[in-house]
Amino acid sequence: MSRERIVVLGASGETGRLVVAALAERGFAVVAAGRSRTRTEAALGDRAADVELAELDLTEPGRVRALLAGASTVVTAIGPFDALGRVVLEAALDAGADYVDTTAEQPFVAWARSTQHDRAVATGVTVVPGAGAAGAPGDLLVALAGEHVDGPCEVHVAYAFPQGLWRTSSAGTRRSLATLLGAPVLASVEGRLVEERLAEHRRLAWFPRPVGPRHAAAVPGLEPLSVPDHRPDARLVRTYLSLSTPGSESLQFLGNVARWQPARERLRSLLGPAPGRSRGGSAADREGARWACVAEVASDTTVGRAWAYGTGPHTLTAASVTTVVERLVAGTVPAGVVAPSLVGPPGKLLDRIGATTDLRWGRAVSERPTGPRR
Numbered sequence: 001m002s003r004e005r006i007v008v009l010g011a012s013g014e015t016g017r018l019v020v021a022a023l024a025e026r027g028f029a030v031v032a033a034g035r036s037r038t039r040t041e042a043a044l045g046d047r048a049a050d051v052e053l054a055e056l057d058l059t060e061p062g063r064v065r066a067l068l069a070g071a072s073t074v075v076t077a078i079g080p081f082d083a084l085g086r087v088v089l090e091a092a093l094d095a096g097a098d099y100v101d102t103t104a105e106q107p108f109v110a111w112a113r114s115t116q117h118d119r120a121v122a123t124g125v126t127v128v129p130g131a132g133a134a135g136a137p138g139d140l141l142v143a144l145a146g147e148h149v150d151g152p153c154e155v156h157v158a159y160a161f162p163q164g165l166w167r168t169s170s171a172g173t174r175r176s177l178a179t180l181l182g183a184p185v186l187a188s189v190e191g192r193l194v195e196e197r198l199a200e201h202r203r204l205a206w207f208p209r210p211v212g213p214r215h216a217a218a219v220p221g222l223e224p225l226s227v228p229d230h231r232p233d234a235r236l237v238r239t240y241l242s243l244s245t246p247g248s249e250s251l252q253f254l255g256n257v258a259r260w261q262p263a264r265e266r267l268r269s270l271l272g273p274a275p276g277r278s279r280g281g282s283a284a285d286r287e288g289a290r291w292a293c294v295a296e297v298a299s300d301t302t303v304g305r306a307w308a309y310g311t312g313p314h315t316l317t318a319a320s321v322t323t324v325v326e327r328l329v330a331g332t333v334p335a336g337v338v339a340p341s342l343v344g345p346p347g348k349l350l351d352r353i354g355a356t357t358d359l360r361w362g363r364a365v366s367e368r369p370t371g372p373r374r
């Protein structure tokens with residue numbers, strides 16, 4: 001049993017409570033921090049007895065620093081991260097604590113990488129943003145798909161939520177997704193981050209059965225930010241979401257409308273429920289929600305594909321975050337803001353996540369057909 005002190009922020013939330021339970025299950029000493037002790041206790045149920053409870057509101061920076069002093073690792077599940085995440089990451093670095101989060105917000109991770117990496121290296125702290133369901137699997141699958149693909153390549157990562165991402169999202173996830181409307185979509189092109197428009201690029205993504213091949217539209221994912229850490233020869237890295245053609249058209253339309261500031265604010269408040277108001281899908285819907293992810297790494301001669309699938313993106317997020325924490329505690333991960341694939345051998349990480357969830361993964365490599373391309 002480890003006696004590391006792991007502080008989890010947002011422990012009363014849908015994701016935070018699952019993270020607390022998964023960490024406690026693996027024997028960590030957990031401090032579960034929520035805005036209200038009563039709400040956190042209620043959210044944790046029987047688990048509350050196994051952890052230390054703390055109260056914390058991010059609007060009180062002094063208390064954030066006091067709570068994080070003495071923490072070996074900070075895990076945060078408080079979103080939207082672009083509004084509420086910066087203070088936590090900065091406080092973790094001040095405290096010299098490793099940092100993991102559940103964000104899927106590209107602007108926040110871009111900020112963390114561009115402004116906090118050097119400081120993390122200087123203080124010997126490891127920062128792993130985007131260790132949840134929308135981030136970690138894609139990055140790990142790219143590493144696995146590309147293992148036998150040498151030289152410059154294109155990388156395409158696609159996610160599918162067959163019952164509908166929106167329908168099975170929690171209120172907190174909806175709030176975070178709403179903040180992405182109108183934000184630029186970054187792709188990595190020839191080693192530089194390039195702004196594109198939401199759903200502007202489309203492709204057919206080869207999801208594993210039973211999902212099968214599906215149309216997918218480009219979205220602001222975390223892979224364009226993380227993949228160049230371990231695949232510097234990638235000429236292109238883009239993230240996609242499986243959507244029908246009308247769905248892609250609607251998303252592109254919404255993205256274009258949201259470029260206009262007043263419309264953006266209106267759309268965000270319509271789509272993202274106000275804090276404290278639950279307008280997300282039910283917990284049972286989320287638990288049974290299927291997800292799949294496929295990564296394709298293609299050079300001029302070879303195509304590698306790796307895929308993973310399972311149910312319950314929030315459970316997956318908790319297991320993935322916990323697996324990252326285990327590696328951080330083992331002390332084998334480099335300092336800096338790092339990609340999930342730098343946390344440990346990607347296959348072993350996915351196997352570890354699959355040991356406590358129904359995640360399954362596979363991969364294949366094939367020669368690229370030669371002859372004139374259309």
Ligand SMILES: NC(=O)c1ccc[n+]([C@@H]2O[C@H](COP(=O)([O-])OP(=O)(O)OC[C@H]3O[C@@H](n4cnc5c(N)ncnc54)[C@H](OP(=O)(O)O)[C@@H]3O)[C@@H](O)[C@H]2O)c1
Pocket residue numbers: 009010011012013014015016034035036039056057058059077078079080081084102103104130131132133134135170171172173174176177275276313314317
């Ligand atoms: N990468 C992925 O696939 C993935 C998966 C799941 C979640 N996420 C992300 O994780 C985040 C949380 O999602 P969720 O579904 O767990 O949301 P949630 O159920 O609404 O929980 C949010 C948590 O943040 C706390 N919080 C909000 N404002 C705070 C403040 N000012 N100070 C302290 N605590 C505050 C809430 O406390 P109260 O209870 O007091 O309101 C609650 O504990 C979102 O950004 C979501 O997108 C990502």
